[in-house]
Amino acid sequence: MTPPAVAAPEAPTRAAQADELDVDTGTLGGEQKHVWEQVALALFIGIPFLAVLAAVPIAWGGFLGWRDIVIAVVFYTVAGHGISIGFHRLFTHKSFKPNRPMKYALAIAGSLAIEGPVIRWVADHRKHHKFSDRDGDPHSPWKYGNTLGALTKGFLHAHIGWLFDTEQTPQRQYAPDLLKDKDIVKVSRMFPFLVLVSLLLPAVIGGLWSWSIEGALTAFFWGSLVRIALLHHVTWSINSICHTIGDRPFKSRDKSGNVWWLAILSQGESWHNLHHSDPTCARHGVLKGQLDTSARCIWFFEQRGWVSDVRWPVPERLEARRVSAEEQAAEKAAEKAARSRRTKVAA
Template identity: 90%
Template structure:
């Protein structure tokens, strides 16, 4: 029989040092948000949102050029697919196996969305799936009940309010596999640098492309601030809108629904009902006409030999998860 561990005077000091320096987690900071983190979060949510609000009058005033559109679309596409393909389908759900170069590239691309370090993001999302729309879900719009007032409050919480919760999801509990991956830990700890690159690089490109200060400023406004805000709110809409409304053709134990008008902006993430019905599936838009650009990219990566063991949808599994007329009648009777 193994003797019980005996506490030593050094043990608490080592544990405290590990928490302070975050030696065995993948991000800066501990499991509780500090005041400076809350302030930084408020700035990165608030300032891009103000830019998004001002976008229409500024565009109307002539401060939007084709260079700004190109740069913004490129950065949005890279960062958005980094979140959808990398942070979500790969690192959270293991929908395929990439080679090392693609793995690192997807982790970097997702970090450019400025939605948090990769390991922190994955831990939050895995906890969401464990408790989806139940107690313990970090961002369910049904948190406070199903009355109009409760749902309104819950919707705000699911969309953005949850980000300001002081208690953070334990990475050691929800993402131990990523903490063992030295490449991903390194990218996760590089998050502040990648944020700086994501914010400033569009301005540098815009300035060099137009060879003017004005080109740098307009690129910063459109391809940094507006792009960041739009991508943030599209991602958060999967938490809020897609768990409040939408078609539910597949069985799931939560309120996840398909919202077609978010499909292109979300890179296929808004086909959310199938995802919660079969989380490891590499394709979310599995029905006719459901555009899923992330799945198309994964298909391309597979053809190039960069990924393997892709978990494509299987017809038998889809049919088994289909909601039948009998299921709908039973649900209606229960309500």
């Protein structure tokens, strides 16, 4: 008796294959950065930076009004806190649990910073914490060594050079939880649209507010180009500056330090030493006088019932992680001696 024929499995359609690819990566691109991505990255870094260089003469020429300042500050504040509260403290470290509208709001707000889709951003940052200032860290300023020349090269790599690495952090390895979250995958796929919103909405608001083409152009210059460049370099400074210098009152296995003069611009992210000592803590500026606007926003959201299970600092945990005054003095003396040796070698 002839056995019944078994139908061959139907080949997946191109749409199904594309959908499977998107589910695997959660965002645009794969684990290798394409040439077009490198070109786009260079443009999104270079053009806003040129705008910053032109900012002083343009402001001096009278092309900066109070409307431009308001628009730039609002967009900077929304996008910056979207990165700090959303991309970093929520999606990377699970410092609290949001309701669904708040989850969407924070993912969209962070995307407006134009620092990459949320899942790719989280994968990079989780890998950074796994290998912080060691081999495997995507952006450590200590990558090439601790001599003056090596640190200079490493600083540039940590600040901006690492962005052009062709090899991408595997999202399935470092962000599998977000790949299972349909809401976050949806926002991650929306990144190109949100880039356009971030670029064009300030101009639209400026034009309608002033009812003029000039108002749209100046709002685009200050609220889009200058705002994007400033936020980018502040964020990258956490990778470069805060892993090179700064006070270290808490124990950590890396070079993370507190840089007070970046605190306001970074929404509290530059209180970086405690963060690496206790990564899931929702507040980074835990000592007296350490302003952390992101933590204040999280507190406000908690009071409104929009977030829950916030991981606030626990006094006993903080005390256990504190570095004694003697240890801090010894560390500063060792760093001073190391700087002196680097200077002599460079000379």
